[in-house]
Amino acid sequence: MFRMNRRAMLAQCGVGFGMLGLASLFADEARAAAPTANPSQSPPANGLHHPAKAKRVIFIFLSGGPSHVDLLDPKPELAKYAGKPLPFEQPKLVRTRTGNLLPSPWKFKPAGKSGIAISELMPHLASVADDLCVIRSMHADNINHNGACLQMNTGEQAFSRPSLGSWLTYGLGSENRNLPGFVVISPAQPAQGAPLWSSSFLPAEFQGTLVSNLDKPIANLADDSQRLQQQRTQLDALQQLNRLHQQPRSSDSRLNARIESFELAFRMQREAPEAFDLSRESATTRALYGIDDPITNHFGRQCLMARRLVERGVRMVQVYHTQTSKRSSCQLWDQHGGLRSELPANCLATDRPVAALLKDLKSRGLLDDTLVVWGGEFGRTPTAENADGREHHPFGFSMWMAGGGIKGGITHGATDDFGWHAVQDKVHVHDLHATILHLMGIDHERLTYRYGGRDYRLTDVHGHVVTPILA
Template structure:
């Protein structure tokens, strides 16, 4: 008999139940199996939401042009801001700039929304519009990091990673945290990083919307042969892991192999938006070149949360008009580019809310919309607005949030958050609370201290809870 035992021979014999000499010895030495990092864990208290969809408008949407109507800007158009601007400033903006677009009240709640968002306006009674958001960083990189991870400068675990760490994944055959972004934001992977948490909690990036998971199938080996191969590989890897208990990377690699194997059966259906009806695709605007890209993203997000994915982050980073990593960054071209962004996203976002509601998913799915900050009420040049973290707007819907309401306010010009200020840390604390997690108890010891998403800050905004 030849001394060479081929890989295929091993796979064939293992699949047929024929033992491989030496495997029993390896198995006897491997460390005891540990719980999967994605195993479902009980929340700290009963949750109102089971899953999160975060619609991230990369670049900073202008609150005073979309959700925060300011008559004072119209009255004082072209005049100087009547108080001193904060010292934190990137460029010297000019005089006050009124919104070129009309605002109207919508729904029984009467929430004021810009004419740029006609589809979302029909969902006004599902929204909780927070008009008093504040952040600490005036630049994209730091502000995006803070909105996604709670930290402005250093690599820290993202919101989705913390949720997986605290709760695990509802579906062991799919990733628990998926990021849908056709073009990567300038900040890239740190926005969905696991940082010092287990590598299993990092977000799974989807860029190709028509082929979201590459190399999913295996034409070379049968399912039984793949299973045998993975069992041997796992045994060898666990021997290595047992000697390095403080390093999560190899254990997470083992888990990723196992997840990839299981995904072969379930992922095609979960990601497969082509299986949707013509009416549903039309609802999301997939039949229109202007809304097709973001429509596909939103529909994919709905399918994923419906399949048990814990968090889906949907980045608006590209349209049919242009490709940019900071689409909502209107330093100039406000009157053309802001309408383009709204055209590309308004219908798909409204469709997502409508579809979730129709399927009974909105009540336990928390939907969040917003960017890293807003835009100045003063003009940059004659047709633009600067970065503005001092007071801006985000909205939430479903998942235990009050519906048909507004919370907080900026001053009469839309500059400072003046009433019921909500910091990014407060937003994160509230999201964790809705998911059944106490933000002060969800900690991880690293480098000699206990870390948490909200650091040493944050309060749950009880006033907006249903």
């Protein structure tokens, strides 16, 4: 790739060096043995295998693992047997032998016309209960954060694989060529970092664009109309040199991704500043998200930014909860201790913005074709860790989905009486991914990419669409 004074060239074009995180392009130069693309592979014809119910996805990821037995899966038996041992042997896949059964310190109340039981910690979510499908039978395969986060985001626990957002943009592209197709809003990166939104062996252009600074989402993005033609001329010259360099290296997807990122950066000067500018929202909308409240301001801005992006054609936005006003740890929902203080703080920071997102999407007619997913990498044990905590728990936990072809006002599946094992209508992470792709018009078994001599897909050789939850 043409390298002479590249930063200076970008500066002259009015395009910031930082914004090219779009495809981790310059970071790729420091990586060894990067995978190559297979030009013979292509997304499904017209992007769809069947009619889609959803056009876009917002995935709200609560890093650390929210406790299902305290939030979405009430278990009266825990109160009945409080302080007693679990009445069956714990699985061998455990990190520590936790203590006795610990009932939730908080009450559950039926919400909406549907009567879904939701914790008193989330009163705002309760106000939109009739839009929710609460899946109480989720289960996963890894008990540690790194592997579990990888599986929830990429379908694979250990190895580098393309993320859900990368598969979606590979198969469908973006509705707006002037904005990235896949955006990740994460002010503090989760412990696993970029592998959670990596394109892996898919062409590098499908990697997520990270927004880590809410005040300046895209660094050095300028729109100087008087210099627009000059920028175009300079960029055309740069791209001619890049294409010459690419010709004998057509198998390396990073080169084309770098070329495309320059073009996207140029186009984004027109549309991106407006898309990320929350000050354009009314005072009523900003108040709805809690931007006037220091407790909800941070996550409220993330959720409002997500709505603005999908409204403008971004295919997938992931919103990571990684920061509150009191705590900056990247594993916010990881309550090994301090359950009674930290879980309420997390809910205060997120409950109002999340409910506002659903209400706002619905009021704008966007919820019908926008799929919203909420959850973490796993849940927490129904037993106590120390006196005031819960351990990691992948055996049975809860997530919810809304909009985009999902039945509202229902629960699906169940854990046992103590909230330990998923026992009814079990939903694995692969099933969740298969269902998301299905709602977007993609057959998860047919969206494949050949790499290293075999065909890969998001769900590997697993996964079934969870048809009972489809509208």
